[in-house]
Amino acid sequence: MITFDNVSFSYESGAPVLRGVSFHIAPGEAVGLIGANGAGKSTIMKLLLGLLPCTEGEILVDGVRVEKKTLPQIRRTLGFVLQDSDSQMFMPTVYEDMMFAPRNYGLSKEEAEQKVDAVLAQLGLTELKHRHNHKISGGEKRMAAIATILAMEPKAILMDEPSIALDPCNRRTVINAINGMRMTKLIASHDLDMILDTCSRVLLLSGGQLVADGSADEILRDKALLEANRMELPFCLSGRH
Amino acid sequence: MDKINHALDEFREMDALAAQDSPIHRMHPLVKLLITLAYILCVVSFHKYQLSALAVMVLFPILMFQLSGIPVRTCFYKLRIVLPLVCAVGLLNPFYDRAPLLQLGNITVSGGVVSMITLMLKGVFALMASFLLIATTPMDSLCAALRKLHVPSLLVTLLLLTYRYVTVMLREVSVMSDAYHLRAPGQKGIHISAWGSFLGQLLLRSMDRAEDLYESMQLRGFRGEFYYAEVPKCTAGAVAFALGCSAFFAAARCWDLPQLLGNLIT
Known part of the structure; x- marks a missing residue:
């Protein structure tokens, strides 16, 4: 599903951020991307999505090489949940935000609405449908941000710190939602307990x-x-609880 | 900062007003846009001494307030900052134009006073009509109407994104301002020595946030053409309303209706 083949990357006149990174993620796999701050996790996500140009090596998504001309196809395949939900949700209501992608991909209003309703029901968020984005809590916003991506029906989902700044209950809700998804998942996070709960590979x-x-x-x-590598054992394995 | 959060709330209140339900809210946005444009054009075209003829134009906003259920005080409250500026436009007229124009009992009213009031009314009426349009039409629908008028997609998208980004920028201002005041107790505003760095940081943060938002849109299929709201069908009632309004505007512009009425009565 996702292949990185000897990818290196550096920002203009800067030190290399990625050096010869290679891996392959099979369809349906749930993979955690971990590392200290500045290790290159976000860069990998951005390269995959074509937000940064891949200058060395090759990146394939569903057999398609990531390059300028294939970006629409790549972005139709991958859904990306941003770390900051406020940056993701820009429409006035949850419903309008969820309709944004399906309508952009040419679905009629009725078809898009069916998808939105199905995703909201799947995540147990039906009551959020017509709520204003600025009036929902941080946990609800994170779930709504995930819902906006699921409404696109991507083949793979990328998540940047999905459990950050959530209380234990909301964190568990997000983890359950992630575990309920059947598509390919690539999750970048420092929350190793969450990675352990959601990913089979790291x-x-x-x-x-x-x-x-x-x-x-x-x-x-x-x-x-x-x-x-400047990390520590997940809390649940540290023997401190 | 309370003031900024208040401004954010006020901004969002406009969305809430536009989401209400009334015959005016349900009307096709293009009809509302055209009526409003016609009204504003008509209002500004009155001659500076046509005060009585212009005064009758107040009937349109009154009708719109009644039909839309939007309180008049909300309008004046929202426009409280810009209204004084509009009213200040003609303040110097009485000093330049002192020729007597009217005699009200023993009081002689100069042309300057009449033109000042006319100018003020023009500004107030135009602002009220614009407010009513925005308060009864969601921004997406308004943009859809502009596209129907073949306004270039780039301009319409720019308008919509600006509208969306204003809240983003206000949120950044609010966060930065809170951070500043927590470390500068007792200060009323932001000290002049911090203005430069404050504005610079605000610009950089807003650019970062705007970029994040834009990337988020691109990743969800945005290709430069915004998908605008579904607009309601243009009903016969809406067309009749538009025709009625237009006829009234034309009549008010061509004849001094209050004077005609006065002549009929006396």
Whole structure:
């Protein structure tokens, strides 16, 4: 579904942000992307979505090379949940925000509305439908942001810190929602407990390089590996609870 | 900062007003837009001494307020900052134009006073009509109407995004202002020495936020053409209303209706 083949990237006249990163994510796989601040997680997401140009190496999404002319196709395949829901939700109401993508992709009002209703029901958010974006809580906004992406029916979903700044209850709601999705998932986060709950595989980045790629259970229990890369064991495995 | 949050709330209240239900709210946005344009054009075309003829134009906003259920005080409250500016436009007229024009009992009214009042009324009427249009029509519908008038997509999208970004920018101002005041207790506003960095930071933050929003739109299929709201069908009633209004505007412009009425009575 997603292939990174020896991808390197650096911003103009800056130090390299990614160096020779290669991995492949199979359809339906749930992969956690972890690493310290500045490790290159967001850059990988942006390269995948074509928000940054891939200058070295090759990125394939569903067999299509990510380049300027294929961006509409790539972006139809991938849904991206931004870290800051306020930056994602720009229409006045949840309903209008959810209608935005389906209508842009040519669906009639009735078809788009059916999709919106189905996604809201799936996530248990029906009561949010006509609420104003600025009047819903942070947790509701995060769920609504996920709903706006699911309404696109992407083949794969990318999430940047989906559990950040959420209370335990809302965090659990988001985790349940993620686990309920059947599509390919790539989740960048520092919340290793959440990664453990939602992902079967983990990619560990450090200094722009992929230093570990393996099962979540294996990597997230490796204290030495995590600490060597400025991370620590997930709280649930730390023996402190 | 309370003032900024208040401004944000007021901005959002306009959306809430536009989302209400009334015969005017349900009317086709293009009809409302055309009526409003016709009204404003008609109002501004009155001669500076045609005070009585112009006064009758107040009937249109009164009718719109009645039919839309929007309180008049809301209009004047929302326009409280701009109204004094509009009213100030003709303040110097009485000093330049002192020729007597009217005799009200023992009082001689100069042409300057009449033209000042006429100018004020023109401004107030135009503002009220614009307010009524925005307060009864969601911005998406208004943009849809503009597209129907073949206003270039780029301009309409720019208008819509500006409208959306204003709240984003106000939110940034609010956050920055709160952060400033928490570390500058007792200060009423932002000290002049901090204006430069405050504005610079605001610009940079707004640009970042705007870029995030734009990327979010692009990732959801936005290709430069906004999908605008579904507009209601143009009913015969709306057309009749538009024709009625237009006929009234034309009549008010061609004849001094209050004077004609006065002549009929006396």
